[in-house]
Amino acid sequence: MAKQQFEAESKRLLDLMINSIYSKREVFLRELISNASDAIDKMYYYALTDDQITFDPNDYYIRVDVDQDNRQLTVKDTGIGMTKDELENNLGVIAKSGSLAFKHENEIKDGHDIIGQFGVGFYAAFMVADQVSVTSKSVHSDTAYLWHSEGADGYTIEPTTKDSIGTTITLTLKEGSEDEDYDQFLDPNQLQTIIKKYSDFIRYPIKMELTEQKLKDDSEEEYETVVEDKTINSMVPIWKKNKSELTDDDYKQFYHEKHYGFDEPLEHIHVSVDGNIRYQAILYIPEKAPFNYYSQEYEKGLELYSNGVLIMNKAPELLPDYFSFVKGLVDSEDLSLNISREMLQHDRQLKLIEKNLVKKIKQELLKMLRNDREKYETFYDSFGRQLKYGVYSDFGQNKETLQDLLLFYSSTEEKLVTLDEYVERMKDDQTYIYYATGENHTRIDRLPQTEMVKDKGYEILYFTDEVDEFAIKMLAEYEGKAFKSVSSGDLGFEDEEDTKVDDLPETDQAVFNKMKEILGDKVKDVKPSKRLKSHPVCLTNQGDISIEMEKVLSMMPDNQGIEADKVLEVNTDHDIFQSLKEAVNDGNDNVEAYTNILYNQALLIEGLSIEDPISYTNDVWKVLK
Numbered sequence: 119m120a121k122q123q124f125e126a127e128s129k130r131l132l133d134l135m136i137n138s139i140y141s142k143r144e145v146f147l148r149e150l151i152s153n154a155s156d157a158i159d160k161m162y163y164y165a166l167t168d169d170q171i172t173f174d175p176n177d178y179y180i181r182v183d184v185d186q187d188n189r190q191l192t193v194k195d196t197g198i199g200m201t202k203d204e205l206e207n208n209l210g211v212i213a214k215s216g217s218l219a220f221k222h223e224n225e226i227k228d229g230h231d232i233i234g235q236f237g238v239g240f241y242a243a244f245m246v247a248d249q250v251s252v253t254s255k256s257v258h259s260d261t262a263y264l265w266h267s268e269g270a271d272g273y274t275i276e277p278t279t280k281d282s283i284g285t286t287i288t289l290t291l292k293e294g295s296e297d298e299d300y301d302q303f304l305d306p307n308q309l310q311t312i313i314k315k316y317s318d319f320i321r322y323p324i325k326m327e328l329t330e331q332k333l334k335d336d337s338e339e340e341y342e343t344v345v346e347d348k349t350i351n352s353m354v355p356i357w358k359k360n361k362s363e364l365t366d367d368d369y370k371q372f373y374h375e376k377h378y379g380f381d382e383p384l385e386h387i388h389v390s391v392d393g394n395i396r397y398q399a400i401l402y403i404p405e406k407a408p409f410n411y412y413s414q415e416y417e418k419g420l421e422l423y424s425n426g427v428l429i430m431n432k433a434p435e436l437l438p439d440y441f442s443f444v445k446g447l448v449d450s451e452d453l454s455l456n457i458s459r460e461m462l463q464h465d466r467q468l469k470l471i472e473k474n475l476v477k478k479i480k481q482e483l484l485k486m487l488r489n490d491r492e493k494y495e496t497f498y499d500s501f502g503r504q505l506k507y508g509v510y511s512d513f514g515q516n517k518e519t520l521q522d523l524l525l526f527y528s529s530t531e532e533k534l535v536t537l538d539e540y541v542e543r544m545k546d547d548q549t550y551i552y553y554a555t556g557e558n559h560t561r562i563d564r565l566p567q568t569e570m571v572k573d574k575g576y577e578i579l580y581f582t583d584e585v586d587e588f589a590i591k592m593l594a595e596y597e598g599k600a601f602k603s604v605s606s607g608d609l610g611f612e613d614e615e616d617t618k619v620d621d622l623p624e625t626d627q628a629v630f631n632k633m634k635e636i637l638g639d640k641v642k643d644v645k646p647s648k649r650l651k652s653h654p655v656c657l658t659n660q661g662d663i664s665i666e667m668e669k670v671l672s673m674m675p676d677n678q679g680i681e682a683d684k685v686l687e688v689n690t691d692h693d694i695f696q697s698l699k700e701a702v703n704d705g706n707d708n709v710e711a712y713t714n715i716l717y718n719q720a721l722l723i724e725g726l727s728i729e730d731p732i733s734y735t736n737d738v739w740k741v742l743k
């Protein structure tokens with residue numbers, strides 16, 4: 119029998135196919151199963167137009183078999199089959215898709231969408247096989263044909279016998295080597311895993327014979343080997359089902375089946391969109407952050423299906439970084455895929471889906487925040503930091519989306535509150551939203567800087583995450599109210615003028631001048647405080663960089679030694695100030711020690727380290743003597 123050559127272009131393409139189109143060899147099975155499913159779909163369409171044929175779903179299935187002795191793997195379908203011409207045209211010419219043509223001819227638009235479009239998937243078989251045989255009998259022909267090829271040098275076609283309509287594809291697998299393990303494709307368990315991974319939601323049953331050890335009837339310990347015909351795939355994807363058919367438990371079970379996380383999801387979102395671009399999505403808001411969530415290793419993304427067939431395990435384009443904790447999948451029949459189905463050709467489609475999903479996720483989170491505060495706080499405990507990073511990053515372009523999702527601990531409510539709730543409670547004479555930064559709530563509570571603001575009866579938000587102040591600086595204001603740190607030089611109280619050193623009695627002025635002289639450029643200024651009530655001193659800052667920000671920046675790998683402009687504020691009503699005044703007046707040589715001790719204590723209160731602990735302890739001994 120004369121061997122026919124693949125068309126010249128096809129030869130090169132076949133070579134390309136085998137070596138470079140797909141990044142994983144295992145996808146050959148996905149391609150053959152998708153073709154089989156397409157062939158059954160075509161039968162379904164054909165039945166719609168031909169009264170002679172009835173389409174009974176029970177008669178339609180795909181079967182995968184292995185013959186380990188002969189190293190053969192078979193994929194059989196009961197689809198429409200191929201005539202001699204079709205075998206020649208569809209399998210003899212690479213990059214010619216009979217399926218795409220069928221789709222166009224029949225103007226197929228509904229959910230029963232056909233997968234094939236490029237006309238290359240079939241050749242993926244040559245990635246794992248050195249011989250491929252296709253036995254096919256078309257619904258339009260009484261004769262069956264056998265197409266056979268051993269790779270790039272061509273193929274043969276000859277008549278054969280086949281009882282039923284459909285196609286059987288037999289691959290003779292390549293011999294394995296140290297680098298390539300083809301034997302895995304003869305292992306039923308491995309095949310089952312691959313089918314589950316890529317083809318779980320193919321609409322028709324994918325059957326396989328599986329060998330299992332089962333307890334013998336009437337026995338509690340004796341096992342027997344049973345060979346059973348099993349359907350491997352779930353067939354109807356949960357996301358194609360109607361929401362009303364599904365229970366919370368169904369969604370939870372799916373979350374675990376998909377290994378999205380070990381935790382229980384806090385919430386699920388099921389979307390079905392029939393707009394410009396049609397898609398379904400099931401998204402989950404997990405309860406706990408994966409161990410590597412706040413690290414470089416964490417990979418965000420949603421699974422992406424095209425019409426029930428898995429295309430990508432993690433499509434990062436579908437989620438912005440600030441919602442990177444969301445798990446789940448998107449299935450769309452409208453994606454323009456590239457030839458390997460591993461990439462998308464149009465970012466635009468994904469962008470559209472992403473935009474829509476972001477809206478849905480935000481709505482769901484706001485709903486949770488309003489209706490189930492406890493649940494929202496569990497979520498916030500795991501992912502609140504990510505939302506705050508989201509406000510800060512990308513030059514603040516997402517701050518509007520995220521600001522209403524933020525929570526901070528409140529000094530007056532003693533629990534987490536939203537910015538909206540804070541603004542609602544603001545006093546009539548209050549201009550700013552006040553915040554204080556520190557390691558934890560107890561420490562912030564005791565900060566001298568908070569005294570005056572608390573005295574005014576104003577609420578203070580406590581910032582304990584490194585990112586908090588950066589995010590708030592990016593936000594700048596909320597509903598027209600600017601944020602102000604309790605440590606900022608000017609607290610913005612309308613009714614109080616700053617006390618200037620020059621307005622003080624001369625004896626007081628002398629103390630300030632002396633302290634400035636001693637501290638030199640360690641501080642920008644030493645000034646009388648109006649915010650301190652019971653503490654003698656505290657540090658505040660001038661300008662945009664706060665002391666807390668200085669601490670965070672100093673921990674960064676590329677820190678450029680950025681420092682806050684520190685101001686030492688002194689409580690002139692405090693006993694210590696009186697002692698200092700006397701010491702300065704008397705020309706006592708402990709003045710330097712007093713000043714340094716007070717400055718160092720202000721550093722300690724701020725959680726900063728003392729520059730020179732030895733001279734600090736020497737100063738303490740000196741005044742204790």
Ligand SMILES: Nc1ncnc2c1ncn2[C@@H]1O[C@H](COP(=O)(O)OP(=O)(O)OP(=O)(O)O)[C@@H](O)[C@H]1O
Pocket residue numbers: 149153154157195197198199200208209214215216217218233234235236237238239240241285
């Ligand atoms: N099992 C089958 N039954 C009937 N026709 C088939 C079968 N497998 C392949 N074909 C025909 O061969 C054509 C080429 O298949 P191939 O897998 O190479 O491309 P495709 O499925 O059209 O596109 P894609 O590259 O996107 O998968 C198909 O379009 C279809 O007409």
